Amino acid sequence: xxxxxxxxxxxxxLPEVVIExxxxxxxxxxxxxxxxxxxxxxxxxxxxxxxxxxxxxxxLLRCTNGLETMTSGExxxxxxxxxxxxxKTRLIRQRMGMVFQNFELxxxxxxxxxxxxxxxxxxxLSEEKARARAEALLAKVGLSEKAGxxxxxxxxxxxxRVAIARALAMEPEVMLFDEPTSALDPETIGxxxxxxxxxxxxxMTMVVVTHEMTFARRVADHVVVFANGQIVEQGPPQQIxxxxxxxxxxxxxxxxxxxx
Amino acid sequence: MTFDWAxxxxxxxxxxxxxxxxxxLTVLTMLLxxxxxxxxxxxxxxxxxxxxxxxxxxxELMRNVPIILVVYWAFYVLPILTGIGFSPFLxxxxxxxxxxxxxxxxxxxxxIRSIRKGQTEAGLALGMSEGQAFRKIVLxxxxxxxxxxxxxxxxxxxxxxxxxxxxxxxDLAHTALQIRSQSFRVIEMLTAMAAIYWLLGYxxxxxxxxxHRKYGVTE
Numbered sequence: 001x002x003x004x005x006x007x008x009x010x011x012x013x014l015p016e017v018v019i020e021x022x023x024x025x026x027x028x029x030x031x032x033x034x035x036x037x038x039x040x041x042x043x044x045x046x047x048x049x050x051x052x053x054x055x056x057x058x059x060l061l062r063c064t065n066g067l068e069t070m071t072s073g074e075x076x077x078x079x080x081x082x083x084x085x086x087x088k089t090r091l092i093r094q095r096m097g098m099v100f101q102n103f104e105l106x107x108x109x110x111x112x113x114x115x116x117x118x119x120x121x122x123x124x125l126s127e128e129k130a131r132a133r134a135e136a137l138l139a140k141v142g143l144s145e146k147a148g149x150x151x152x153x154x155x156x157x158x159x160x161r162v163a164i165a166r167a168l169a170m171e172p173e174v175m176l177f178d179e180p181t182s183a184l185d186p187e188t189i190g191x192x193x194x195x196x197x198x199x200x201x202x203x204m205t206m207v208v209v210t211h212e213m214t215f216a217r218r219v220a221d222h223v224v225v226f227a228n229g230q231i232v233e234q235g236p237p238q239q240i241x242x243x244x245x246x247x248x249x250x251x252x253x254x255x256x257x258x259x260x
Numbered sequence: 261m262t263f264d265w266a267x268x269x270x271x272x273x274x275x276x277x278x279x280x281x282x283x284x285l286t287v288l289t290m291l292l293x294x295x296x297x298x299x300x301x302x303x304x305x306x307x308x309x310x311x312x313x314x315x316x317x318x319x320e321l322m323r324n325v326p327i328i329l330v331v332y333w334a335f336y337v338l339p340i341l342t343g344i345g346f347s348p349f350l351x352x353x354x355x356x357x358x359x360x361x362x363x364x365x366x367x368x369x370x371x372i373r374s375i376r377k378g379q380t381e382a383g384l385a386l387g388m389s390e391g392q393a394f395r396k397i398v399l400x401x402x403x404x405x406x407x408x409x410x411x412x413x414x415x416x417x418x419x420x421x422x423x424x425x426x427x428x429x430x431d432l433a434h435t436a437l438q439i440r441s442q443s444f445r446v447i448e449m450l451t452a453m454a455a456i457y458w459l460l461g462y463x464x465x466x467x468x469x470x471x472h473r474k475y476g477v478t479e
Contacts, residue, residue, distance in 0.1 A: 067381050086389070094387035104382035108400045118386035121396055170386055 015043040017076075018174055018205055019064060024073035026059050026229075033059045035229040036073070041174070041222075046206045048216035048237075051226030052252060057209045060226075061178050064207065065089075065096050078173075094122060097167030101179040103159040105151040111138065111162045112147040115169045122170065130169075137165035141195050157188025161195055168199075175199065177208040213258055217241050225249045267445040268452045271436075278435030279456055281349070285421040285431060289356040290414060296357065297364025298399070304369060315365075322362030328423045331355040335427045352424030352431075360417055367409045371402035407475045411468040418461055432456060 019041040026034040034056045041047050049057035062068035063075055066082050066089045075082045077092050105114050115134035119125040125133070138144050141161040151159050160180055167175060177196065181189045193215050200206055200219050210216055216223055216237060223240040225233045225248070232248040233240065241258065244250045268275075303315035322330070334355040339345050346354065375398050383393030425434035433453065440449035 065385055067384065090387050090389060093385055096385075098382075098385035100378060100382060100385075102376075102378055104376075104378040106379065106382070106397055106401075108404070117383075117396065118388075121392050122387040166386070 018043050018078060020076040022074045024060060024063055024075060025071045027071045032229050037231055039224060039231065041205065041207055043205055044203050045221045046200045046208065046219050047222045047224060048220040049209045049224050049226060050216055055226035056229040057226045058178055061176050061207060061209050064176055065093050065098060094170055095172055096174045096176060097170060097172035098176045099163050099167055099178065099180045101182050103163045105159050105163055107151050110148050110150055111143060111154065114162055115166045118166060118170045133169055137168050141165045155188055156184045157191045160184065160192045164195055174205045177206065179209050181212055213256060225252065263448060264445055265448055267443050267448050271439045274435050274439065275452065275456060278430060278432035279460060281430050282421050282432040285352060285356065285424065286418045288353050289360055289417060292357045293360035293364050296361040298368050300361055300365035301368040301372060304365065319362045319365055322359050327359050327420055328426060330359050331424055331427055348427050348429040351427060352429040355424065356421065363413055367406045368402065371406035372398055374405055375401050404475055408472045411471045415461060415464050415468055418464060
């Protein structure tokens, strides 16, 4: 199995590798969450991780920025191994935004305050500059009029858009999405996926754990199928959804009612 | 039996002084035991076993011995330990802070634990240090949740300050009991003492009720 995105013409220069997972393993007691994963994410790519619940895709995503520690293996970001040194880890995290399934907005801060928090606390931006940045990002996710709202007074979709803006406020090179629409009402899923689609169109490198197959098919450059802590198949969305090579992929897609 | 209520009016100045000392004891104790309570709560959550064990031992000791014992202990042992002679007031403050810090640490510990782990992770993912995530994200949320409990602790503390009267701190209880033993006007002075504690305590209790209504309901 090759890690090369097959949708690029042969012989053209591939963009550099931004994230590299090398034999990543994670063990919870007797349970093997990750059984040796190798994967590369290249700059500008949208990589979607799909597969059944408990297959290890979220665990891998959380290993990317060190929220989860690996039992063995390495994750490299821009050539640097994720280290045990908390300072180096913090520097890497600043360059990777993360969006959570349950939004995890800070309930004691307004939408604007949530977005200003990272730049002010971590980057030491002045309140004025952080505010300007936050306002621009709120406009980008279409929520300028909700700047003063607390998370409790926002819908799920609005909260997740603010959470995306909060992550973008650090001006990251990579965005990690951990099932960003799984906790949403069906009618608000679209607004979040639209924001993500636009981000992808702007060239953001994205790793997305998702159950939204339509999104994966339309937006992903590379789709990775997980089962039992392993990658069972990966390739361009056309291959995965239209001509899956492994029985495990076909099985997973048919359970979702995916008919190509 | 005849009563002589005039003794109360004659003693008003002294009683007022005593009430001020009681208020000062309460305020000072709380000002010290709230931040110290946070520190002890964090020490108990420390991954270093000896540190958390020591903090746990302290809390369990203070929660299970009577305050009056701590007051006596501070009075007799503190000068030996430190070689400094503390004033009765300061000795009283030390004893009350020792006791209250233990209770406040338990309050903060439950408050801190009630904040989802995902909140800290959201801060860490932005590149914050553990300390920044605690100060900027966990503590402000925990603070709001524990405020009603702290308010209740405050009112209890206000009454418990009377225990330091045994080491002759000139608080309200000590002052009133002194006047009682000098004038033999027992019933009058005890009644006055009750009335003053009640008059000062009741508004505080009402404020606590208000805080419970405003902050007691979470999310």
